[in-house]
Amino acid sequence: MRSNNNDNLQAFKALVRKEFTDYMTSWRIIIMLALIVLTCVGSLYTAITSIQDAIDANEEAKEIAKSSFLFLKLFTISDGTLPSFITFVSFLGPLLGIALGFDAINSERNKGTLSRLMAQPIPRDYVLNAKFAAALLLNTVLFVALGFMVMALGILILGIPPTGEEFLRILCFLVLCIAYIAFWLNLGILFSVRFKQPATSALAAIAVWIFFNIFYQMIVELLSKSILNPENITSTVDAISRQGVVLNLMRLSPNYLFTESTTTLLSPSVRSLGPLTVEQTTGAIAGPLPLSQSLMLIWPQLTGLIAATLICFAISYLLFMRQEIRSK
Numbered sequence: 001m002r003s004n005n006n007d008n009l010q011a012f013k014a015l016v017r018k019e020f021t022d023y024m025t026s027w028r029i030i031i032m033l034a035l036i037v038l039t040c041v042g043s044l045y046t047a048i049t050s051i052q053d054a055i056d057a058n059e060e061a062k063e064i065a066k067s068s069f070l071f072l073k074l075f076t077i078s079d080g081t082l083p084s085f086i087t088f089v090s091f092l093g094p095l096l097g098i099a100l101g102f103d104a105i106n107s108e109r110n111k112g113t114l115s116r117l118m119a120q121p122i123p124r125d126y127v128l129n130a131k132f133a134a135a136l137l138l139n140t141v142l143f144v145a146l147g148f149m150v151m152a153l154g155i156l157i158l159g160i161p162p163t164g165e166e167f168l169r170i171l172c173f174l175v176l177c178i179a180y181i182a183f184w185l186n187l188g189i190l191f192s193v194r195f196k197q198p199a200t201s202a203l204a205a206i207a208v209w210i211f212f213n214i215f216y217q218m219i220v221e222l223l224s225k226s227i228l229n230p231e232n233i234t235s236t237v238d239a240i241s242r243q244g245v246v247l248n249l250m251r252l253s254p255n256y257l258f259t260e261s262t263t264t265l266l267s268p269s270v271r272s273l274g275p276l277t278v279e280q281t282t283g284a285i286a287g288p289l290p291l292s293q294s295l296m297l298i299w300p301q302l303t304g305l306i307a308a309t310l311i312c313f314a315i316s317y318l319l320f321m322r323q324e325i326r327s328k
Contacts, residue, residue: 004109011122016137021102023138031140032099038289044083044150047077048157054275069288071162072169072232072266074154083094086262087151089177090255094184098205100135101188103198105320107231108118110196129322131146132313147174165291172264172295179305184209186312193323212253220249246271261298273297294323 023029051073077143083091105128108114117127147170155161162170187208191201224246226232233239250256264270268288289297 008123008126010085011120012075012126012130015126016134017084019131019134020137023134023151028099029138032092032096035089035141036096037146037301038109039082039088039092040085040150042082043078043088044074044153046082047074047084048154049327050077051158052317055137069163069166069169069268070158071154071161071166072152074150076266086173086259087267090258090262091213093177093181094209094255096139096211097181098133098188098202100138100203101131101185102192102205104131104135104189105192106201107192110198114243119277124321125317128189128193132185135185136178136182139178139185143174143177143328144163147171150324164189169265169294171265172291173262176265176298176302176305177259177300179309183254183305183309183312183328186309186316189311190319193319198263212255215254217250217256220246223249251301251304254305254308257301261301265296268294270294270297273301280299 051070079085094250103116106115108127114127118124151162151167151170184205188205190203191204192198194202195201226245227242228239233242245295260273264273268290270289
């Protein structure tokens with residue numbers, strides 16, 4: 001039994017290695033990775049330029065910057081010529097996940113390699129698990145490298161090292177990016193299992209991305225006009241409750257969950273993600289939240305992203321295990 005488990009583990013590692021190599025040699029993935037790296041470097045340049053100009057304009061600014069989470073601003077600030085780092089990740093990250101997953105299964109099926117792979121003495125689910133693990137590994141390597149590159153260039157150009165809390169916040173931000181892209185990766189794999197043609201699965205995944213990125217917010221705004229109609233609000237408690245309903249509707253979008261979480265992590269001054277009454281704000285001391293409190297604040301959002309990812313993976317897993325695979 002132990003030897004069989006070791007053989008299965010070695011087979012799984014071989015599948016992951018093979019899929020990771022295929023991703024790294026695919027021109028589609030190479031172009032996508034290059035696009036993300038170039039755009040993030042461009043946003044980093046504009047952020048560093050803006051911060052450097054502010055520091056040079058005031059001799060005391062450098063001392064003030066040491067205690068104002070300067071390194072976190074590298075990911076959020078922009079001079080207006082290019083969007084910020086987190087904006088690029090929010091926009092291009094889903095496209096990377098979809099590009100990695102939309103033809104994971106159906107391309108193998110159409111080429112006839114899936115049936116030959118299934119003829120090997122390995123469990124069927126290893127194929128699906130290995131494709132997800134290899135793509136997740138690629139995302140992890142990419143964003144960890146980007147995060148450390150941003151910190152390294154920040155230290156070299158600004159001459160100010162990150163504090164311990166800033167470093168931990170950046171690490172949490174990178175984990176959040178990986179979890180966000182994992183959702184779109186699993187969505188692409190789900191459509192790859194469901195549809196026979198890669199073009200159909202790609203269009204379906206991109207349609208979902210466009211819906212949440214553009215149209216979903218419009219739909220919620222239309223609904224909020226009737227929900228937040230002043231004529232229907234009877235009290236302050238009712239107004240807060242209705243605002244909470246609108247906010248929860250927005251949180252059904254993975255894009256909104258990611259934006260809320262990254263804003264809270266990289267802007268410690270954010271102390272709440274919902275409406276507050278005057279009584280709740282009375283006596284509150286203005287100041288940044290510690291990392292532990294920020295993590296507690298975004299825990300529901302992170303849990304929602306992970307839950308959506310697991311749901312997509314579970315559905316694709318069940319569909320794949322029940323499908324009949326015939327040799328061509």
